[in-house]
Amino acid sequence: MSVVAASDNGSTPSKFDYDLVIIGAGVGGHGAALHAVEKGLKTAIIEGDVVGGTCVNRGCVPSKALLAVSGRLRELQNEHHMKSFGLQVAAAAYDRQGVADYANNLTTKIRNNLTNSLKALGVDILTGFGSVMGPQKVKYGKDNVITARDIIIATGSVPFVPKGIEVDGKTVITSDHALKLESVPDWIVIVGSGDIGLEFSDVYTALGSEITPATDGKPVTIDLIDAKTKEHKDTLEVDAALIATSRAPFTTGLGLENIKVETQRGFIPVNERTQVIDKDGKLVPHLYCIGDANGKMMLAHAVSAQGISELVINDFISLTVVEQVTGKDHVLNHLSIPAACFTYPEISMVGLTEPQAKEKAEKEGFQINVAKTSFKANTKALAENEGEGIAKMIYRPDTGEILGVHIFGLHAADLIHEASNAMALGTQVQDIKFAVHAHPTLSEVLDELFKSAKMTLAIGLSYEVRCNVQPVTKFFLEQVDFLSPAKEPIAV
Numbered sequence: 001m002s003v004v005a006a007s008d009n010g011s012t013p014s015k016f017d018y019d020l021v022i023i024g025a026g027v028g029g030h031g032a033a034l035h036a037v038e039k040g041l042k043t044a045i046i047e048g049d050v051v052g053g054t055c056v057n058r059g060c061v062p063s064k065a066l067l068a069v070s071g072r073l074r075e076l077q078n079e080h081h082m083k084s085f086g087l088q089v090a091a092a093a094y095d096r097q098g099v100a101d102y103a104n105n106l107t108t109k110i111r112n113n114l115t116n117s118l119k120a121l122g123v124d125i126l127t128g129f130g131s132v133m134g135p136q137k138v139k140y141g142k143d144n145v146i147t148a149r150d151i152i153i154a155t156g157s158v159p160f161v162p163k164g165i166e167v168d169g170k171t172v173i174t175s176d177h178a179l180k181l182e183s184v185p186d187w188i189v190i191v192g193s194g195d196i197g198l199e200f201s202d203v204y205t206a207l208g209s210e211i212t213p214a215t216d217g218k219p220v221t222i223d224l225i226d227a228k229t230k231e232h233k234d235t236l237e238v239d240a241a242l243i244a245t246s247r248a249p250f251t252t253g254l255g256l257e258n259i260k261v262e263t264q265r266g267f268i269p270v271n272e273r274t275q276v277i278d279k280d281g282k283l284v285p286h287l288y289c290i291g292d293a294n295g296k297m298m299l300a301h302a303v304s305a306q307g308i309s310e311l312v313i314n315d316f317i318s319l320t321v322v323e324q325v326t327g328k329d330h331v332l333n334h335l336s337i338p339a340a341c342f343t344y345p346e347i348s349m350v351g352l353t354e355p356q357a358k359e360k361a362e363k364e365g366f367q368i369n370v371a372k373t374s375f376k377a378n379t380k381a382l383a384e385n386e387g388e389g390i391a392k393m394i395y396r397p398d399t400g401e402i403l404g405v406h407i408f409g410l411h412a413a414d415l416i417h418e419a420s421n422a423m424a425l426g427t428q429v430q431d432i433k434f435a436v437h438a439h440p441t442l443s444e445v446l447d448e449l450f451k452s453a454k455m456t457l458a459i460g461l462s463y464e465v466r467c468n469v470q471p472v473t474k475f476f477l478e479q480v481d482f483l484s485p486a487k488e489p490i491a492v
């Protein structure tokens with residue numbers, strides 16, 4: 001590696017220290033680095049803090065550890081639920097520090113795994129704050145400059161705190177603080193009801209906090225102002241407030257002005273292939289931005305998918321001639337990426353909501369149908385005494401295209417993948433309904449959903465997808481319809 005003076009700026013280097021340099025070792029940077037090395041690229045990753053980024057250190061991992069513990073506690077404390085199983089449980093309690101340690105230990109373990117995997121594969125981990133100095137040139141730490149054929153920015157995001165709110169880390173906190181579980185306030189207000197706010201409300205309620213507001217003499221005062229009229233509605237006095245009002249991209253100090261890139265509300269503009277776009281609308285050669293910093297979809301698995309997207313890697317390969325590019329142009333379909341909220345019960349979704357699908361249908365001139373099933377009829381859910389839940393699918397009855405699936409119920413976050421994979425692979429309802437599901441499993445909720453869809457053939461015949469509509473049968477149905485138009489669905 002050559003380390004040159006920081007003042008050596010601007011011109012395009014003729015040979016490079018690395019094939020690929022990634023700024024930020026969160027899930028996005030980590031995933032991209034592993035795949036780049038797999039493809040034979042000499043790769044470095046620059047990290048200003050600790051490997052693993054938000055997901056591992058301040059996001060998915062510790063929050064899911066806390067949810068796992070609090071979920072168990074909630075179940076054990078639910079006497080009615082336990083009795084229905086014929087179980088008697090002595091008063092369940094918890095040790096706050098023990099719960100905090102559990103989450104922290106898991107974080108450390110996964111962070112170490114990630115760091116070791118990078119080292120084992122020969123990725124250089126360069127420590128320090130990174131910035132782009134010019135085309136294919138990056139600075140990190142105090143004065144170290146390296147060159148790279150390609151650069152990926154994967155600098156992620158930080159909690160967004162609206163103006164006027166002062167975070168002190170003790171009584172007014174963000175998710176960064178809350179995940180350490182240094183206290184369990186009696187009365188806490190969660191500002192923001194996105195997935196982070198909802199998940200923390202699950203954790204705190206299970207651990208005994210009161211999420212609704214509060215009595216006098218408390219350290220935190222919250223004024224409720226009507227967002228539209230600005231009229232003062234109420235004042236709450238509580239022990240603590242968790243500010244969970246979304247995330248802001250972490251893109252300051254990245255030297256974007258050196259490559260004529262202007263952020264949009266802090267996000268780095270990219271095209272559908274995550275190539276960075278400059279202020280004149282032109283692509284910046286050899287520069288990509290993945291993950292929360294581009295704002296396309298602020299979820300760990302979406303970030304990883306962007307990082308390992310074949311297009312990005314193929315592009316590097318073609319440049320480094322490690323392999324021949326097969327000409328595959330893979331653009332990640334963000335609509336097929338599932339999202340989940342790990343509350344009790346879980347919520348998951350993929351694709352369009354019903355209003356979004358309606359809008360698209362009106363614009364493009366097609367019909368949509370909605371199918372619904374309940375967990376109440378699912379044997380496994382009933383055996384678990386968890387029959388509360390629904391699944392819903394929005395689809396095109398003329399083509400069988402699945403437009404969106406939403407699930408609310410036990411293990412919804414796991415169940416969604418059958419739908420998201422179907423959408424990613426373009427599988428249609430009339431095909432997936434033949435897939436066989438083991439009994440008794442929760443996956444039968446989706447099986448029922450697919451089977452309950454009602455299709456309409458192009459010539460106007462309705463039939464239930466429950467029948468075996470292979471191409472020959474379809475043809476037969478069409479003939480029947482042609483000879484003697486049927487008004488009622490025909491079940492075969």
Ligand SMILES: Cc1cc2nc3c(=O)[nH]c(=O)nc-3n(C[C@H](O)[C@H](O)[C@H](O)COP(=O)(O)OP(=O)(O)OC[C@H]3O[C@@H](n4cnc5c(N)ncnc54)[C@H](O)[C@@H]3O)c2cc1C
Pocket residue numbers: 023024025026027028029046047048049050051052053054055056058059060061063128129130131154155156157175196250253254290291292293297298299300301302303342
């Ligand atoms: C409480 C919480 C729970 C979440 N739960 C889930 C979940 O269940 N499922 C899910 O899919 N997503 C979840 N997320 C979102 C998920 O964590 C993020 O989408 C994901 O971590 C983004 O990855 P990233 O690689 O883009 O950025 P990050 O993970 O934020 O990583 C960016 C890295 O870049 C480093 N960095 C930044 N700037 C520089 C610089 N200039 N130089 C050097 N290093 C730099 C940072 O230190 C950081 O390590 C959660 C988030 C939070 C906050």
